[in-house]
Amino acid sequence: MSSVDAPKLGGTGGDEKPHVAFWNDPEKRGYLFQALLFVVVGYLVYAAATNAIDNLTKQKIATGFDFWNNTAGFDIGQRLIPYETTSSYGRAFWVGLVNTLLVAGIGIIFATMLGFIIGVARLSKNFLVNKLAALYVEVIRNTPLLLQLLFWYNAVLKALPEVRDSVAMPGGFFLNNRGLFMPEPVFGANFSWVTWTLAAGLMAYFAYGRWARKKQERTGQQSPVLLVGLGLVILLPLLAFFGAGQPLSFNIPDLGRFNIRGGVQIYPEFVALLMGLVIYTAAFIAEVVRAGIQAVSKGQTEAAYALGLRPGPTLDLVVIPQAMRVIIPPLTSQYLNLTKNSSLAVAVGYPDLVQVFMGTVLNQTGQAVEVIAITMAVYLTISLFTSLVMNWYNSRKALVER
Amino acid sequence: MNTQVVSASSKAYVRQVPAEVLPPPGSLIGPLAWVRDNLFSSPANILLTVVAAFVAYISIPSFLNFLIFDAVWTGADREACIAKNGVVPGACWAFVRERLNFFIYGFYPVDQRWRVDLFFVLGAIGVAWMLWLKAPRRDIGMIYFLVVLPVASYYILGGANWLGLQPVDTARWGGLMVTLVVAGVGIVASLPLGILLALGRRSKLPVIKFFSVLFIEFVRGVPLITVLFMANTMLPLFLPDNITVDKLLRALVGIGLFASAYMAEVVRAGLQALPKGQYEGAMAMGLGYWQMMRLIILPQALKVTIPNIVNTYIGLFKDTSLLLIVGIFDFLKAIETARIDPQWAAPTTSTTGYAFAAIIYFLFCYGMASYARAMERRLSVADKR
Numbered sequence: 001m002s003s004v005d006a007p008k009l010g011g012t013g014g015d016e017k018p019h020v021a022f023w024n025d026p027e028k029r030g031y032l033f034q035a036l037l038f039v040v041v042g043y044l045v046y047a048a049a050t051n052a053i054d055n056l057t058k059q060k061i062a063t064g065f066d067f068w069n070n071t072a073g074f075d076i077g078q079r080l081i082p083y084e085t086t087s088s089y090g091r092a093f094w095v096g097l098v099n100t101l102l103v104a105g106i107g108i109i110f111a112t113m114l115g116f117i118i119g120v121a122r123l124s125k126n127f128l129v130n131k132l133a134a135l136y137v138e139v140i141r142n143t144p145l146l147l148q149l150l151f152w153y154n155a156v157l158k159a160l161p162e163v164r165d166s167v168a169m170p171g172g173f174f175l176n177n178r179g180l181f182m183p184e185p186v187f188g189a190n191f192s193w194v195t196w197t198l199a200a201g202l203m204a205y206f207a208y209g210r211w212a213r214k215k216q217e218r219t220g221q222q223s224p225v226l227l228v229g230l231g232l233v234i235l236l237p238l239l240a241f242f243g244a245g246q247p248l249s250f251n252i253p254d255l256g257r258f259n260i261r262g263g264v265q266i267y268p269e270f271v272a273l274l275m276g277l278v279i280y281t282a283a284f285i286a287e288v289v290r291a292g293i294q295a296v297s298k299g300q301t302e303a304a305y306a307l308g309l310r311p312g313p314t315l316d317l318v319v320i321p322q323a324m325r326v327i328i329p330p331l332t333s334q335y336l337n338l339t340k341n342s343s344l345a346v347a348v349g350y351p352d353l354v355q356v357f358m359g360t361v362l363n364q365t366g367q368a369v370e371v372i373a374i375t376m377a378v379y380l381t382i383s384l385f386t387s388l389v390m391n392w393y394n395s396r397k398a399l400v401e402r
Numbered sequence: 403m404n405t406q407v408v409s410a411s412s413k414a415y416v417r418q419v420p421a422e423v424l425p426p427p428g429s430l431i432g433p434l435a436w437v438r439d440n441l442f443s444s445p446a447n448i449l450l451t452v453v454a455a456f457v458a459y460i461s462i463p464s465f466l467n468f469l470i471f472d473a474v475w476t477g478a479d480r481e482a483c484i485a486k487n488g489v490v491p492g493a494c495w496a497f498v499r500e501r502l503n504f505f506i507y508g509f510y511p512v513d514q515r516w517r518v519d520l521f522f523v524l525g526a527i528g529v530a531w532m533l534w535l536k537a538p539r540r541d542i543g544m545i546y547f548l549v550v551l552p553v554a555s556y557y558i559l560g561g562a563n564w565l566g567l568q569p570v571d572t573a574r575w576g577g578l579m580v581t582l583v584v585a586g587v588g589i590v591a592s593l594p595l596g597i598l599l600a601l602g603r604r605s606k607l608p609v610i611k612f613f614s615v616l617f618i619e620f621v622r623g624v625p626l627i628t629v630l631f632m633a634n635t636m637l638p639l640f641l642p643d644n645i646t647v648d649k650l651l652r653a654l655v656g657i658g659l660f661a662s663a664y665m666a667e668v669v670r671a672g673l674q675a676l677p678k679g680q681y682e683g684a685m686a687m688g689l690g691y692w693q694m695m696r697l698i699i700l701p702q703a704l705k706v707t708i709p710n711i712v713n714t715y716i717g718l719f720k721d722t723s724l725l726l727i728v729g730i731f732d733f734l735k736a737i738e739t740a741r742i743d744p745q746w747a748a749p750t751t752s753t754t755g756y757a758f759a760a761i762i763y764f765l766f767c768y769g770m771a772s773y774a775r776a777m778e779r780r781l782s783v784a785d786k787r
Contacts, residue, residue, distance in 0.1 A: 034609035041613060048640035055639050126447055127440040128454040142767035143760045144720040146727075147734060151756040154741075159749070340625035346727055358631055368635040376624045376632070383623040 052369060059366075067365045068093075074360055076351045078267050089361050096356030097378060103270065103352065104339040107277040111338060112331075114278060115285025122290045133286065140283035146344055148280055153272035153348040160268075163258060172252035172263070180266040181253040188247025197240035201232040208232070269350035273342065281338045288334060292327035293319060325394075332390035336383055343379075353378060468492040468750075469757065475499075483748035493754040494746070501740045505758075508576010508731050514568060517558050518579050524551060524558075525586065533773060548590055559583070572650040576731035578762070580650070584657060584722045584732070589715055591658040596665025597704075601695065603670055614666070621663035626721055630656045630728045653730050661718045668714050672707035673699065706781065712774035716767045723763075734759055 022028045056063055068090040075085050079095045080102060121133035140148070158177055161167060166176040174181040205228070212223035241248070253263025296319050304314040345352035346359055353375060362371045429435060441451045472492030474483050476499075483494035498505070507515050528551045531543035559579075561569035575583070602614030621629065633656030637647060676699060684694040704711070726735035740746070741755035 030607050034607050037613065038609055051642050052636075052639045055643055058643065124450070125440060125443070126450050126454065128458065129450050132454055132458060138768065138771075139760075139764065142716070142764045142771060144723040144734070144763055146723040147756060147759050147763060150734075150738065151753075151760075155752040155756055159752075343625040343627045344724070344727075346627065354625070354627055354631075358628065362631075362635070368639065372628065372632050372636060376620075376628050379625060379628065380620065380623040 056369075061366045063367070063370070065370055067361075067367055067370070070365075072361070072364075074364070076356060078270060078351055089365070092361060093353070093357050093374070096351060096353040099350070099356075100339075100342055100345075100352040100354075103273055103277065103345070103350070104342050107274055107281065107338050107342065108335050110274070110278040111281040111285055111334075114282035115334075116289055118282060118286035119289025119293070122286055123293055137283045137286055140280055141287075145276060145280045145341055146347055149272060149276035149344055149348055152275050153268065157268040157272050163255075163260060166255055166260070168255070172250065174253055174255060174260060174263075176260075177268065178260075178265070179268045180271065181260050181263045182266065183250035183252045184262065184264045186249045186251050188245075188249065190244035191247040193244040194237050194241045194247075198233070198237040201236045205229045205232045267350070269345070269348050272348050273345050273350045273352075276344075277338055277341060280341070281334055284334050284337070285331065288327055288330045289323075291330075292323040295326040296322045328390065328394050332386065332394075335390075336386055339382055339386070340379060468753075480744075480746050480748045480751075483746070483750055485749065490749050492750065493757060494748055494750045495754065497740070497746045497748075497751055497754055498758045501746075504577065504740060505733065505736045506578045508580065508736055509574045510576065510579065511568075511570060511574065514561075514570060517561075517567065517570075521555050521558050521579070522582075524554060525582065552587070552590055555583070555586075572648050575650065577736040578733045580725070580731060581719075581722050581733040584650075584654060584725065584730075585715075585719045587654050588657050588661045588718045588722070592661035592665045592714070592718065593711070595658070595662035597669050597700065599662060599666035600669035600673060603666065604673055618663045618666050621660055622667070626657075626660050626724055627727060629660050630724060632656065634728045650730060653725055653728060657718070657721065657725075660721070661714065664714050664717070665711070668707055668710045669703065671710065672703035675706055676703055708781070709774040709778045712770050712777070716770050716774075719766055719770070720763065733762065 023032075053063075069088045071086055072089050072092045073085055074092075076083055076092065076095050078099060080098045081091075081095060083091055083095045118133050118136060121129045122137065124130050124133070160175060160177040163176050163178060166174040166181075168174055172183045208223075208228055209225055212225050216222055251262045254261045300318055300322065301314055304318040309317065342352055343354040346355040349355065358371055358375045362368060365371065425431075442448050469492065473495050474491050474493070475495050477483060477494075477496035478500070482496050483491060485491075503515075507518055510518055528543070528547040531537050531540065532547050537543060557565060557567065559570065559575065560572070561567040563569065599614050599618055602610045603618060605611050605614070630653060633652045634649070637652050637655065641647065680698055680702065681694070684698040689697065722732060723734045725732045726738065731739075737755045737759045741752045
């Protein structure tokens with residue numbers, strides 16, 4: 001285990017290596033320790049594997065991944081890809097994975113927005129704003145996420161009125177303890193016109209933005225990017241929408257005595273999980289943002305003021321680009337935490353990967369080793385992939401530095 | 403110019419002492435100026451103040467009303483907390499008061515609960531000894547906290563016939579006591595394991611480094627729930643079938659390993675923060691690897707990471723709540739069980755239960771966070787010298 005070079009005993013000797021017993025020679029001892037560790041770990045793995053095979057045969061549990069194509073036989077409430085009770089376990093896996101990615105993706109977007117707002121508020125010179133943000137961060141960070149999830153689900157969303165007493169909101173929205181019911185958009189025949197115009201408008205907007213920036217770098221003249229952008233991205237698709245004869249209608253939910261027909265249902269499990277994740281993670285992101293902004297030295301702000309920039313542009317052009325470099329690595333780990341924490345869905349019954357696959361499928365098949373290995377592999381893949389993407393982004397940001 | 407000064411000093415009056423400093427004008431000091439500076443310095447700031455004041459006005463009084471002023475403090479069952487004359491009262495603290503023992507001890511036999519109290523007292527002594535930096539003989543405190551306390555707690559809580567203590571099965575342990583036991587074991591086990599893993603990750607021996615990196619990155623890449631599920635369902639499979647592992651012990655193994663992977667990264671950061679000269683100096687003194695680590699490197703590395711170590715402990719403490727998902731009767735599970743009891747079925751029971759849980763978790767976590775902050779300040783003072 002030693003990293004010290006072999007001591008030269010006797011001192012006066014030349015190139016001749018002193019004679020040392022092998023347990024005193026760090027190099028040989030290192031090999032010995034490594035071989036020992038290798039043998040111990042290897043033995044543990046071997047013993048665990050043989051025991052597992054032994055136990056599985058005794059309990060008559062099948063091994064291998066054949067269960068993947070067997071009929072699942074259970075229903076899943078929220079599904080974004082087609083799934084029936086007769087679908088396979090493999091299909092159930094994909095439904096769960098998509099649900100996990102959905103809640104993690106939306107959660108990351110909202111948590112980032114809320115977190116940045118709170119983080120900046122935490123640095124505000126306004127006493128009230130500052131203290132409110134601090135209160136939020138302290139309370140949220142010092143209570144377990146699971147407790148917050150259970151609170152949102154059991155104490156808030158389950159306490160909403162029954163279906164027949166649904167809260168009717170303008171525009172055909174209904175809120176009750178089975179979730180939020182919204183009008184479902186029904187796209188007409190020519191709706192693709194609008195989509196294509198929107199895509200073309202977005203591309204034109206980016207091209208114009210590039211051109212405008214080049215022009216400003218060359219001549220110093222600014223162009224009305226925002227106005228042109230609004231026209232391209234909003235006005236043009238709107239024109240196409242009316243030109244195509246308004247090919248959009250809504251399937252408005254219909255409130256019955258015991259049920260609501262039609263419309264889109266947003267499940268309370270999803271809302272509870274999303275709220276819990278967003279509110280919890282935002283508190284951590286706020287601290288990351290605060291640390292990042294504080295890491296930019298005060299001289300930068302003062303220099304920007306000395307150049308005549310007002311506080312807004314100072315923040316946009318000087319402070320935030322430098323703070324981002326400090327913010328991004330810990331922000332990535334917060335995104336990963338949010339994704340991993342979405343596995344707490346199992347506590348509120350949201351059908352995510354863990355609830356569907358490691359819960360129901362594991363219980364039905366009993367194939368613990370395979371199911372847990374697959375689930376862990378998925379999370380490991382997500383973690384590694386996110387790290388890779390963020391490292392790439394980080395290196396790009398870091399390149400700007402001289 | 404010189405002559406002028408000389409002539410002036412010889413004739414005219416020149417002040418020998420500086421003029422007395424005048425107080426700043428009234429518009430710059432005092433509460434009014436503070437309010438103007440901090441709340442109404444610009445139109446945007448005024449708008450922010452108004453919005454923030456509105457948010458505070460909406461949320462804080464209703465919180466206080468619910469938790470204190472409209473709360474029900476006494477009562478024997480749900481009758482006390484249901485709506486009267488169409489008015490739903492605030493928090494149902496009567497429920498918490500009646501179930502308090504259940505929240506703390508779970509199903510631990512009533513006549514044996516003094517043992518749990520003894521465990522709490524011994525634990526509190528250990529924690530105080532460790533945290534109070536000027537406490538006498540902290541080296542003995544360390545041994546007490548890391549060796550004596552765990553062994554004593556095992557026998558006090560689990561019982562042993564040769565001690566005359568009636569054995570209590572872990573299935574009957576519950577409530578805050580289980581949460582504290584698990585958090586305590588995690589805290590005691592994760593630090594040494596984390597240090598070993600961190601040293602392994604920085605080792606120059608490739609096999610040791612490989613296994614350490616593999617373990618740390620694997621555990622940090624998956625959610626705690628999957629680790630707990632794995633400990634719960636796969637651990638029994640991996641052992642010979644004549645050995646059965648207690649359910650609580652399985653969860654402890656899972657949480658301990660999980661926390662030690664995070665601890666390893668915290669300790670590694672501390673090791674990396676040390677200048678290379680410290681290693682070289684230790685080697686030049688002729689110290690071996692373990693002597694170098696024990697006497698030179700770790701005392702310094704751990705000192706600078708104390709705040710981060712405490713933050714990891716806070717995460718660990720919050721994570722113990724996940725035990726309810728794998729069926730361990732921890733503090734949150736006690737709340738979950740009690741709040742759906744029909745005897746206390748009232749509109750505010752759930753919220754009250756969660757509020758109580760939040761307050762307890764907050765007290766522990768905020769206490770640890772404050773300690774970490776105080777340590778940080780202390781360390782930064784030491785650095786500034």
